[in-house]
Amino acid sequence: MAPKVNINDIALKTGLSITTVSRVLNGKAEQYRIGKKSQQKIKEAARELNYIPNQYAANLRTGKSNTIALIVPSLNNPFFAGIASKINAEVRKFGYITIIGDSDENQEIEKIELLQLMSRNIEGLIIVPCGNEWEHIKHLHDLGLPVICIDRYFENVDLPYVSTDNYEGAYSATKYLLDHGHVSIACIQGVQAATPNKLRVQGFEDAMKEAGITDYSIVGDDYSVQNGYLETKLLFQHKTKPTAIFSLNNTIAMGCLKALKEEKIKIPEDVSLITFDDHPYLDFLATPLTCIAQPVSDISKIAIKFLFSRINNNEKNINQVLLKPKMKIKESVRNIL
Amino acid sequence: MAPKVNINDIALKTGLSITTVSRVLNGKAEQYRIGKKSQQKIKEAARELNYIPNQYAANLRTGKSNTIALIVPSLNNPFFAGIASKINAEVRKFGYITIIGDSDENQEIEKIELLQLMSRNIEGLIIVPCGNEWEHIKHLHDLGLPVICIDRYFENVDLPYVSTDNYEGAYSATKYLLDHGHVSIACIQGVQAATPNKLRVQGFEDAMKEAGITDYSIVGDDYSVQNGYLETKLLFQHKTKPTAIFSLNNTIAMGCLKALKEEKIKIPEDVSLITFDDHPYLDFLATPLTCIAQPVSDISKIAIKFLFSRINNNEKNINQVLLKPKMKIKESVRNIL
DNA sequence: TTGAATTGTACAAACGTTTGCGCATTTAAA
DNA sequence: TTTAAATGCGCAAACGTTTGTACAATTCAA
Numbered sequence: 001m002a003p004k005v006n007i008n009d010i011a012l013k014t015g016l017s018i019t020t021v022s023r024v025l026n027g028k029a030e031q032y033r034i035g036k037k038s039q040q041k042i043k044e045a046a047r048e049l050n051y052i053p054n055q056y057a058a059n060l061r062t063g064k065s066n067t068i069a070l071i072v073p074s075l076n077n078p079f080f081a082g083i084a085s086k087i088n089a090e091v092r093k094f095g096y097i098t099i100i101g102d103s104d105e106n107q108e109i110e111k112i113e114l115l116q117l118m119s120r121n122i123e124g125l126i127i128v129p130c131g132n133e134w135e136h137i138k139h140l141h142d143l144g145l146p147v148i149c150i151d152r153y154f155e156n157v158d159l160p161y162v163s164t165d166n167y168e169g170a171y172s173a174t175k176y177l178l179d180h181g182h183v184s185i186a187c188i189q190g191v192q193a194a195t196p197n198k199l200r201v202q203g204f205e206d207a208m209k210e211a212g213i214t215d216y217s218i219v220g221d222d223y224s225v226q227n228g229y230l231e232t233k234l235l236f237q238h239k240t241k242p243t244a245i246f247s248l249n250n251t252i253a254m255g256c257l258k259a260l261k262e263e264k265i266k267i268p269e270d271v272s273l274i275t276f277d278d279h280p281y282l283d284f285l286a287t288p289l290t291c292i293a294q295p296v297s298d299i300s301k302i303a304i305k306f307l308f309s310r311i312n313n314n315e316k317n318i319n320q321v322l323l324k325p326k327m328k329i330k331e332s333v334r335n336i337l
Numbered sequence: 338m339a340p341k342v343n344i345n346d347i348a349l350k351t352g353l354s355i356t357t358v359s360r361v362l363n364g365k366a367e368q369y370r371i372g373k374k375s376q377q378k379i380k381e382a383a384r385e386l387n388y389i390p391n392q393y394a395a396n397l398r399t400g401k402s403n404t405i406a407l408i409v410p411s412l413n414n415p416f417f418a419g420i421a422s423k424i425n426a427e428v429r430k431f432g433y434i435t436i437i438g439d440s441d442e443n444q445e446i447e448k449i450e451l452l453q454l455m456s457r458n459i460e461g462l463i464i465v466p467c468g469n470e471w472e473h474i475k476h477l478h479d480l481g482l483p484v485i486c487i488d489r490y491f492e493n494v495d496l497p498y499v500s501t502d503n504y505e506g507a508y509s510a511t512k513y514l515l516d517h518g519h520v521s522i523a524c525i526q527g528v529q530a531a532t533p534n535k536l537r538v539q540g541f542e543d544a545m546k547e548a549g550i551t552d553y554s555i556v557g558d559d560y561s562v563q564n565g566y567l568e569t570k571l572l573f574q575h576k577t578k579p580t581a582i583f584s585l586n587n588t589i590a591m592g593c594l595k596a597l598k599e600e601k602i603k604i605p606e607d608v609s610l611i612t613f614d615d616h617p618y619l620d621f622l623a624t625p626l627t628c629i630a631q632p633v634s635d636i637s638k639i640a641i642k643f644l645f646s647r648i649n650n651n652e653k654n655i656n657q658v659l660l661k662p663k664m665k666i667k668e669s670v671r672n673i674l
Numbered sequence: 675t676t677g678a679a680t681t682g683t684a685c686a687a688a689c690g691t692t693t694g695c696g697c698a699t700t701t702a703a704a
Numbered sequence: 705t706t707t708a709a710a711t712g713c714g715c716a717a718a719c720g721t722t723t724g725t726a727c728a729a730t731t732c733a734a
Contacts, residue, residue, distance in 0.1 A: 001481040006720055017684045022722060032723095033681055055456040056393040056402070057720035060689045065393070074422065081418035085411065088439045097453055100437045102425045116434055119392040144338040225617070257621040280562070281618040284594040343690055354714045359692060369693095370711055394690035397719045 005049045013049065014041045021046075025053070065121040068307065071101040071113055073130040073152075073223070079250055079277050079296070080128065083150065086300040087126060094308055096123070105223065107131035114140070124307045128152050132193035134159065146310035148303045151294075153320075155195050160310075160319045162303045166196040166276075169292040169325035170203030170246070173274050176290075176327065177244045178211045181337035182272060185216050186242035188231045188252050190223035200248050200276065217242070220252065228255025236263055243271060243336060250277035253289065268334035278328060288330035295323045342386045350386065351378045358383075362390070402458040405644065408438040408450055410467040410489075410560070416587055416614050416633070417465065420487065423637040424463060431645055433460070442560065444468035451477070461644045465489050469530035471496065483647035485640045488631075490657075492532050497647075497656045499640045503533040503613075506629040506662035507540030507583070510611050513627075513664065514581045515548045518674035519609060522553055523579035525568045525589050527560035537585050537613065554579070557589065565592025573600055580608060580673060587614035590626065605671035615665060625667035632660045 007025065011018040016038055023032045024042040045051075059065045070087050072080040084100050091098045099117060103110035110130050114137075117125070124146040129137060134154040141147040141159055153161035177185055187204045190197045201218055208216050220231045228247060232255065235242055247253040253275035260267060267273050267287040278293035302321065309315040344362065348355040353375055360369045361379040382388075396402045407424050409417040421437050428435045436454060440447035447467050451474075454462070461483040466474060471491040478484040478496055490498035514522055524541045527534045538555055545553050557568045565584060569592065572579055584590040590612035597604060604610050604624040615630035639658065646652040 004720095008720075018721085019684055019686095019723080020682085022720095023683095026722080028723095032683085035682060038682080052452065052455045054397075054458065054720050055453075056396050056458055057689090058722070059393050060391075060397055060691090060720080061722045063689080075412070075418050075425065076415075076422045078413075078415055078418065081412050081415065081421075084418075084437075085413045085439055088412065088437075089441065097436070097457075099434070100421075100425075102422055104426065115389065116392075118389045120434075121391065121393055254617060254621070261621065279618070280591060281616070281622070284591070284598065284622050285618070286621060286623045341690095345690075355691085356693080356714055356716095357712085359690095360713095363692080365693095369713080372712060375712080391690050394719090395692070397690080397721085398692045400719080 004054070005051045006054065007051070009049055010042060010045045010051060013045045014038070016042065025051075059121055063121075065123055066096050067099060067120065067122050068096055068124040068126065068311075069099045069101060069117040069120075069122040071103055071110060071117075071125070071127045071129075073103050073105045073128055075100070075102045077251060078279050079294075080151075082296050083128070083300055086297055087304060090301060090304045094304075103130045105130050107133060111136055118145075124148075124311050126150055126303050126307060129154070132191070146307055148307050148310075148319075150299055150303045152194050152196050155198075158318050160306055160317075162299050162306065162319075162321050162323070163196060164294040164299070164325045165322040166199040166325075167203040167206075169276060169294075169327075170200035170248075171207045172203075172327055173246060173276070173292050174204045174207035176329075177246065177272065177274060177333060178207060178213075180244075180272070180333055180335045182244040182333075183211075183213055184240060184242045185213075185244045185246060186235050187216065187218045187246045187248065188220040188228055188256065189218055189248045190220065190227070190252060192221055197248060204246060220248075223249055223251055225251050225255040225258070228252035229259045230255070232256045232259035233263070236265065241271075244333070245271060245273050247273065247275035250275060250279055253277070253291075257285070267332050272333040272336075274333055276325075283330070287332045289332045290330045291328050292325045293328050294325050298323055341391070342388045343391065344388070346386060347379060347382045347388060350382045351375070353379065362388075396458055400458075402460055403433050404436060404457065404459050405433055405461040405463065405648075406436045406438060406454040406457075406459040408440055408447060408454075408462070408464040408466075410440050410442045410465055412437070412439045414588055415616050416631075417488075419633050420465070420637055423634055424641060427638060427641045431641075440467045442467045444470060448473055455482075461485075461648050463487055463640050463644060466491070469528070483644055485644050485647075485656075487636055487640045489531050489533050492535075495655050497643055497654075499636050499643065499656075499658050499660070500533060501631040501636070501662045502659040503536040503662075504540040504543075506613060506631075506664075507537035507585075508544045509540075509664055510583060510613070510629050511541045511544035513666075514583065514609065514611060514670060515544060515550075517581075517609070517670055517672045519581040519670075520548075520550055521577060521579045522550075522581045522583060523572050524553065524555045524583045524585065525557040525565055525593065526555055526585045527557065527564070527589060529558055534585060541583060557585075560586055560588055562588050562592040562595070565589035566596045567592070569593045569596035570600070573602065578608075581670070582608060582610050584610065584612035587612060587616055590614070590628075594622070604669050609670040609673075611670055613662075620667070624669045626669045627667045628665050629662045630665050631662050635660055 007018045007021045010021045024039050029039050075081050088098045101113040126148050128151045134157050149161040220227050247256050274290045276292045278291050282289045306319050344355050344358045347358045361376050366376050412418050425435045438450040463485050465488045471494050486498040557564050584593050611627045613629045615628050619626045643656050
C-alpha cells in the first residue's frame with residue numbers, strides 16, 4: 001500500500017499547523033476562527049492530496065467509532081438479509097456504518113464475532129441471537145453498550161428488544177386453519193428453546209386447545225430447510241396424515257415444499273400449508289403460500305430508533321416491544337368444511 | 338459505556354510492564370523469553386478483568402486492520418446475500434473480518450461507502466460494482482489496495498475479477514430456446530453499460546444471428562423487479578408476442594413472473610421463460626424455472642484466494658477469470674417444434 | 675498612546691497499542 | 705573466582721488524530 005496522506009502532509013503543504021488542519025477538516029473552522037484563506041488552502045490541499053481521514057486514529061482520541069454492529073444467524077435467509085439491508089441503509093442516515101456479522105446459527109461463532117466487534121469499538125449492537133444463552137449479551141449491555149435484540153429475544157431478561165407478536169401470529173394462523181375445518185394439524189418448529197419459537201408453539205397450542213383439540217403433533221427442532229424437509233417426510237409416513245401443516249418459519253417452509261413436491265402431495269388439495277415469514281417469491285409458487293408476515297421494515301426502524309436514543313441520549317429504559325404480524329391470505333389453505 | 342480495561346490495567350495488576358503484557362497477549366512470549374509464571378499471571382489477569390483488545394489502537398501502530406470490505410449492490414437480492422454470506426464465512430478463516438456495504442445500486446452511495454471504508458483502513462476490497470464508472474475503483478487499486486471485482490466487472494480495465502462466463506451462459510440459454518423451436522424471443526436486460534449485461538446480450542444476439550434470426554427485441558435497462566414487470570407487460574401489448582422470454586437476472590425474472598401472473602399468461606404453455614441466476618425457490622414456483630446458475634460459491638472462494646494472495650504475498654498479477662455457468666433445466670421452456 | 679478586545683493560529687498531551695533496543699540478573703563455562 | 709552466555713523484562717518512541725490552553729498580532733475604543 002502506498003503511504004497514506006495524513007493531516008501532517010496537509011499541514012506541511014499549506015504551511016499551517018496540524019491543529020488548524022484538523023479543525024478545518026472537521027468543520028470547526030468558525031468555532032475556532034480560522035481565516036477564510038486558510039480554510040480554502042487546507043480544503044484544496046486535502047483534495048489535491050486525496051486525503052482520507054484515518055477513522056481509527058480519530059477514534060482512539062475521541063472514543064467515537066461511528067460504528068454499530070448487526071449480527072444475524074444467516075445472511076442466506078432472505079428474512080435476515082432483508083433486515084440487514086434495511087438496517088444498513090437506515091444507520092447510514094445517522095452518519096454511522098454497520099458491521100454485519102453472520103453467526104451461522106452457531107452460538108460459539110456468535111460469541112467470537114461479538115468479541116471481535118467489541119475490539120472494534122462498536123457503539124451499539126443489534127442482534128438476532130441464535131441460541132438460548134443470553135449471558136454474554138447481557139454482559140455487554142451491563143457494561144453500558146447499547147444493545148437491542150430483534151426478531152429473537154429472551155423473556156424475563158432485562159434486554160431491550162423489538163420483535164413480532166409471535167404468539168398472536170401463531171394463534172391467528174392456527175385459528176385460520178381451524179376455521180377452515182382442519183383438525184389434524186402438524187406444527188413444524190425451529191429451535192425449541194428460542195423465545196419466538198416457544199411463543200409460536202404456545203399460540204398454536206392455545207388455539208388448538210380452545211378448539212377442544214388435544215391430538216396434534218409438534219415436530220422439528222431446527223430453523224433449517226433440512227428440518228422442514230425431514231419432518232414433512234416423516235409426517236406423511238404416519239397412518240394418520242395431517243390435513244394441514246403450520247411451518248414456523250420460511251426455511252422450514254422451503255423444506256416442507258421440497259418434501260411435498262417429492263411425495264407429490266398437492267397444496268392445498270392434499271394438505272394445507274401456512275407459514276411464518278413472507279417473501280416475494282411466495283406469490284409465485286405453484287400454490288401461493290398463505291403466510292404470517294412480520295413487519296420487517298418497522299422492526300428495523302424501531303430498533304434503530306431505540307439504539308440511537310441509547311447512544312445519543314443515553315436513554316436507559318429497557319424498551320421491549322412486539323409488533324403485530326399480518327396474515328397474508330393466499331391460496332395454500334383449503335376449506336374442508 | 339464503562340471505561341474499558343486496557344493493557345495498562347493488566348500491567349498494574351500484575352506488576353509487570355505493558356511491554357510484557359502486550360507480548361504475552363500477542364503470543365510472542367516465547368520469542369521474547371517471558372517467564373512462565375509471568376505469562377500465567379498476565380493471562381489470568383486478562384481474563385479476570387475481561388480485557389478486550391483495542392483493535393484500533395493496535396492498527397494505528399501496526400497498520401494492520403485485519404479487515405476487508407465487501408460492497409454489493411443489494412443485500413436484498415438473494416444472489417448477493419448468498420455471496421455475502423459465503424465471503425463472510427471464508428474471510429473469517431483467515432482471521433479477518435468483513436465489513437459489508439450495500440450500495441443500493443447507486444454509484445454515488447458506492448463512492449461514499451468506499452471512502453468510509455478506506456477511512457477504516459481496510460486491507461482489501463471485494464466489490465460488485467454497481468455502475469459503469471470504474472475510475473474510483475481503479476484508483477484504489479493503483480494506490481496499492483488489493484481489489485477484486487466479482488460478478489460485475491470492467492472490460493479492458495486492469496482490475497482483477499472473478500465472474501461467470503456470461504457470454505457462454507447467455508449463448509447456451511438462447512441456443513436452448515432455439516433448439517426448442519422458439520424464434521420470437523424477447524430478452525429483458527439490466528443495466529446496459531454493465532459488462533456482464535453486455536456479454537449476456539451479446540451471447541443472446543450471437544446465438545440468434547447464428548440461427549439466422551434478426552428480428553428479436555432486447556428491452557429493459559435496470560436490474561430491478563419493476564423493470565422486469567414493466568417490460569413484460571409491454572411485451573405483451575405488441576401485436577407479435579414473444580413465445581419465449583430470456584430474463585437476464587433473478588430480479589428481472591421476478592418482475593416477469595409478476596406480470597405474467599397478472600396477465601394470466603401461463604408458463605410454459607403460453608410463453609417459455611429462462612433466466613440467469615438460480616435460487617432455491619425457483620424449484621417450487623408454479624412452473625420451476627429453467628435457469629443459468631452461476632457458481633456463487635466458487636466465485637467467492639476464488640475471489641478470496643486472490644485477495645489474500647495479494648494481501649499476504651503481495652501478488653501482483655491482475656487475475657481475471659471467468660467460471661462456467663451451469664444450465665439447470667426445469668420446466669419453464671416448452672418445446673414448440 | 676494605551677489597554678482591552680478580537681482574531682488567527684500553534685504547542686503539546688492524550689488515546690491504547692507495538693516494538694527496537696538495552697539493561698539487569700542469573701546461570702554456565704573456564 | 706572471572707567472564708561469557710542466557711534469561712527476563714522494561715524504556716520510550718511511534719502510529720494519526722483531537723483538543724484545552726496559550727500566545728502573538730491586529731483592531732478598536734478611549
